[in-house]
Amino acid sequence: MEAPVPRVGVVVFIVKGKMVLLGRRRSTGVGDSKFALPGGHLEFGESFEECAAREIKEETGLDIDKIEFLTVTNNLFLEETKHYVAIYVRAFLRDPHQLPQNLEPTKCEGWDWYDWDNLPKPLFWPLEKMVLEGFNPFPNA
Template identity: 75%
Template sequence: MEKGMAALVPRVSVVVFVLKEKTVLLGRRRSPGVGYSEFALPGGHLEFGESFEECATREVKEETGLEIDKTEFVKVTNNLFLDEPKPCHIVAILMRAWLRNPHQLPQNLEPTKCDGWDWYEWDNLPEPLFGPLKKMMEQGFNPFPIA
């Protein structure tokens, strides 16, 4: 480990595949730093004492105004961003959820962090994708449950 990196500690994020029919919700990141201008899922940092489901529900509501339902655990990824100006290590808890009401429309409630939200078909995602999401897709991951 490089000198000066010993004080860094991993952070835990909860990221949500909000599914609607055969589409997934993505937004283009505006926050400077990791993933700037890349398309990513809604999500954020896990707060002390919060369950993964509670964090997923809170983050989706804060960022998009959407109310989700049937939230379930999908997978965990270990993400190192060592080439960033501020290196970081993020453990991402990936969740899957559906809209409580399928007629809800996403709102951009954090315009300084995101350019806006839209629905994309899994086999036709926009570019550039956020690195960890792109890697999962290239490895054949699919967020939709097998029927």
């Protein structure tokens, strides 16, 4: 059996005012029934921005732009023998009136906007850890 190797994910803070888009995960892997940001695996040859735009379109139908790098986290899921390096970016809706659709219902129960100061529980632990450490995904006004 091959040794497990780290995977790279791109995770997107789509911000609207002081709200972020979150969905409740449906997963046989990690984070089942936890609220999480949209995102997915980086494909060979993709930039972080290309991955973010593709994953958001595939999962929510939304078009995003102004994609900016925010931070990186190193996430070990020891019980599941998984290791993810997560590249976090911030993005904005190209059309502020566009509504998210749940295009992958086997992976997510649905998408909604949540106020950063009143996030739903339970959060997916990498996001929960960022919140507890005081991370702020919003641009400085």
